[in-house]
Amino acid sequence: MCKSKRSTSAVQPRTRRNTSMTDESPRPTRTRTLTLTSSSSNYETTTSDVAITESRSYVYEEKNSREKEWSNASSISSHASLSSLKDTLPENPNIYPFSEISAATAKFSNPRLSSSAWRCSLRARDVVVFRRTFRRPIDLPELRHRLALICRSHHSSLVKLLGASVSGSAIFLVYEFVPGASLADCLRNRRNPSFTDLNTWSSRMQIASDVAHGLDYIHNFSGSGSDSGSDFGFVHNHIKSSSILITEENLRAKICHFGASDLCGEASGGRTARLEGTRGYMAPEFQVSGVATKKSDVYAFGVVVLELLSGEEALKFEFHDDGSYRRTSVVETARAAVTESGGVRKWVDKRLRDSFPVGVAERMIRVGLECVGNDPNERPDMGWVSIEVSKLYLESKEWDEKMGNNIDLSVSLAPR
CATH class of the missing domain: 3.30.200.20 (Phosphorylase Kinase; domain 1)
Incomplete structure (x- = not known):
């Protein structure tokens, strides 16, 4: 133990004693006064104070030793936690x-x-x-x-x-x-047009829900901390069936090329962009101005929904022997289907073998048609769209359960 030595001009002598830390006998309680004189003031203490000070010194040393051990252990634990946390960030x-x-x-x-x-x-x-x-x-x-x-x-x-x-x-x-194939290839197999990997209604509704939620996130929740302040979100600009990946593992949809438009310098004015569009997915106002917005993304999503339900291309041309051709838009055929009696059942992809809830299908077509409205101001926000599609997806699952359809599929997207 270390005892402090103090300089003093008048200190009465005192007797040293053994203060072993293993001695459990009571501490002395004598009260002989020691007067310490300094230039500024006088201090008084007692031999019992000295004993208490010695005891506290030991306690502090032991406490400091334990704190160092805890600190080292905590440091190691913290490094491990930070390393683990870093992997999740x-x-x-x-x-x-x-x-x-x-x-x-x-x-x-x-x-x-x-x-x-x-x-x-x-x-x-x-x-x-x-x-x-x-x-x-x-x-x-x-x-x-x-x-x-x-x-x-x-x-x-x-x-x-x-x-x-x-x-x-x-x-x-x-x-x-990500292993998989594009939605376009899954819907239209060039080697075998009568085959599709998406042969159940629920699988197509799951894809529609995935894309709707992904685009809602891009528009309304991405870009936190951007220069636009509270106006979060980006314009995708490339929504089409060939830019949507269907994963091989479980037929879930992932949107490709997120951020490409913004990073390539297509963006101007915060969240708009100029670029060439893809025929069949271009909103009317985009065809005139060449400026892509969130509303033009909504239009393209609506086209994808109608492709998904019908299995048909967004835009196709039928050529005749006389050199003439006929242009067919999936938007036009969908509008005709909801106005004709029995038109929905005839319009939905035949490869689903008529196994789908007709009421849900009609409402889903109407959601797609709302997205492809001519007036961009009347098109819905993707937040509303994602909610509506989710509701219809849940109704589709309930229909599946009632019908006893097995929707647990093991699939391969390899060429056939």
């Missing part, structure tokens, strides 16, 4: 050097998934690299800011963006790879 966006993208794709000689998409391994992850072209100049700080906003967005119905790379006027967007 959204990843920081990756800014990949172009040389890394080039090496991963073997200088873009890897087999292509499309004209501008390559599947490869990047930093030990299975990814898809999409090449896009900037529509307008964007400086790197702005690009990093937009990329961070998009990469922070997480939803089960979105294919996740991992990062990007820039080279000249091109931007390379890196998305996670």
Whole structure:
């Protein structure tokens, strides 16, 4: 034990005693006064005070020792907890050097998934690299800011963006790879037109619900902390059946290319964009102005819903021997179906073998038709749409249970 020594001008001598910490005998209680004189004041203490001080000194030393042990243990635990927490947090966006993208794709000689998409391994992850072209100049700080906003967005119905790379006027967007096939390919099998992987009503309603909730998230909940303040959300601009992935594992839908429009510089005025559209999915006002908005996304979603229910293409042309052709829109045929007696049953995809709730089907068609209204101001918000589609999906499940249909499917999206 360490006893403090104090300098004093007049201290009466006192007798040292053994204060072993293992001694459990009572402490002395004598009260001989020791007078300590300093330049500023006089202090009085007693031998019992000295004994108490010695005892407290030991207690403090023991406490400090235990606190150090607890602190070390807590530090180790905290590091483990932080490491575990880090695994669950959204990843920081990756800014990949172009040389890394080039090496991963073997200088873009890897087999292509499309004209501008390559599947490869990047930093030990299975990814898809999409090449896009900037529509307008964007400086790197702005690009990093937009990329961070998009990469922070997480939803089960979105294919996740991992990062990007820039080279000249091109931007390379890196998305996670998800096994599956596009909705367009699932609905229209080129090798076997009479076959579809989506051969139950419930499977199609599940897909409609997934896409509705994903687009509602993009419009109304993504982009938190953006420059637009409380006006959260992005415009997708590429909603169509070929941009919706159907997962091989359980036939759930994921929206592809989220963030591509914003990062490519198509956005202007906060949340609008200019780009070329896809025939059959373009809203009337978009065809005139070329400006995409959330309402034009709603229009494209409505077309996808009608495709999903009918199995038909958004827009197709029938050519005749005399050189003439007939243009058929799924929107036009749907409008005719809800006005004719028995038209809904005739219009819905024949490959469902007439096994679906007709009342739910008609209401679902009407939701799609509300989305493709000519006046953008009269089209519903995706928040309302997602709620309506969810209600109809639940009614479809109840119908399945009553009918005793088995909707637990094991499927493969491999070519047939």
